[in-house]
Amino acid sequence: MKKMFQASAFALALMSSSAFAQDAIHCSMCEEWNRPATPFNIYGNAWYVGTAGLSAVLVTGPQGHVLIDGALPQSAPLIRRNVETLGFRMQDIKLILNSHPHFDHAGAIAELQRASGATVAASPHAAQVLRDGTPGADDPQYDPKERFHIPKVDKVKEVLDGETLSVGPLRMTVHYTPGHTPGGTTWTWQSCEKGKCMNMVYADSLTAVSTDGFYYSGGDHYPDRSASFRKTIDKVANLKCDILIAAHPSFGDLFGKAAARTADNNSFIDPDGCRKLAASAGRNFDTRLEREREQKAKAIAH
Numbered sequence: 001m002k003k004m005f006q007a008s009a010f011a012l013a014l015m016s017s018s019a020f021a022q023d024a025i026h027c028s029m030c031e032e033w034n035r036p037a038t039p040f041n042i043y044g045n046a047w048y049v050g051t052a053g054l055s056a057v058l059v060t061g062p063q064g065h066v067l068i069d070g071a072l073p074q075s076a077p078l079i080r081r082n083v084e085t086l087g088f089r090m091q092d093i094k095l096i097l098n099s100h101p102h103f104d105h106a107g108a109i110a111e112l113q114r115a116s117g118a119t120v121a122a123s124p125h126a127a128q129v130l131r132d133g134t135p136g137a138d139d140p141q142y143d144p145k146e147r148f149h150i151p152k153v154d155k156v157k158e159v160l161d162g163e164t165l166s167v168g169p170l171r172m173t174v175h176y177t178p179g180h181t182p183g184g185t186t187w188t189w190q191s192c193e194k195g196k197c198m199n200m201v202y203a204d205s206l207t208a209v210s211t212d213g214f215y216y217s218g219g220d221h222y223p224d225r226s227a228s229f230r231k232t233i234d235k236v237a238n239l240k241c242d243i244l245i246a247a248h249p250s251f252g253d254l255f256g257k258a259a260a261r262t263a264d265n266n267s268f269i270d271p272d273g274c275r276k277l278a279a280s281a282g283r284n285f286d287t288r289l290e291r292e293r294e295q296k297a298k299a300i301a302h
């Protein structure tokens with residue numbers, strides 16, 4: 001999520017009666033993010049079913065499928081249509097996972113869970129946010145005056161760091177990646193094609209974004225989170241990673257790779273993908289901490 005979010009009760013009230021209108025979220029990027037995208041195969045049993053600006057990935061299996069991320073509340077019909085366009089059925093989705101519980105990645109999860117009957121699994125911290133339908137005061141983007149809400153997810157299974165979740169032969173591994181949010185999670189699995197298996201990574205956001213006045217380097221009433229954020233960045237850099245899908249498709253140039261794909265060259269394969277994403281996040285985090293040091297120094301000087 002970016003800070004440009006602007007909920008408007010008035011705008012919400014003005015929305016017409018389309019199926020998900022009551023839950024639609026308005027933000028400066030939302031319309032652009034929610035443009036429809038044609039679904040496509042990434043590798044083997046992994047399919048892109050998200051929108052133009054927000055990733056969602058379907059991993060299919062003989063005993064049911066796994067869906068990662070739910071974009072905006074108003075993305076639910078687009079994701080559903082993408083799943084069905086590819087020839088899959090919503091009721092075969094058995095497990096829904098989430099990168100982090102902000103409105104732009106978890107907004108449609110409640111609706112997609114209703115449509116599929118799937119189990120939703122998340123880290124304990126993210127699970128609480130999904131149940132509450134809004135992040136707590138420990139979220140770097142928490143704003144008491146302008147809290148963002150998503151449709152609450154009733155039943156969420158809590159999962160441990162390093163745990164592997166199974167749906168038939170599918171194995172999805174949990175990697176806690178706190179930083180952008182306290183409960184953020186990156187997911188890995190293997191997808192195979194003609195006997196060749198790739199290490200797939202669905203990477204959580206690694207951007208150090210916050211509301212004004214929050215410091216990753218710690219404040220008067222909360223701890224320094226910079227070491228834990230660095231640990232997350234290192235963790236993503238060192239994952240077994242042949243194919244990276246980031247929570248925002250633009251971060252891994254997913255559509256560029258889709259366009260470059262040919263019958264004998266799968267351009268999604270990039271063993272440096274995770275390292276590059278992490279390196280860029282690390283540089284941005286350095287800049288961020290430098291700015292925090294300047295702001296703190298200025299505050300003391302005044």
Ligand SMILES: [Zn+2]
Binds near residue numbers: 001002100102180205
């Ligand atoms: Zn976010």
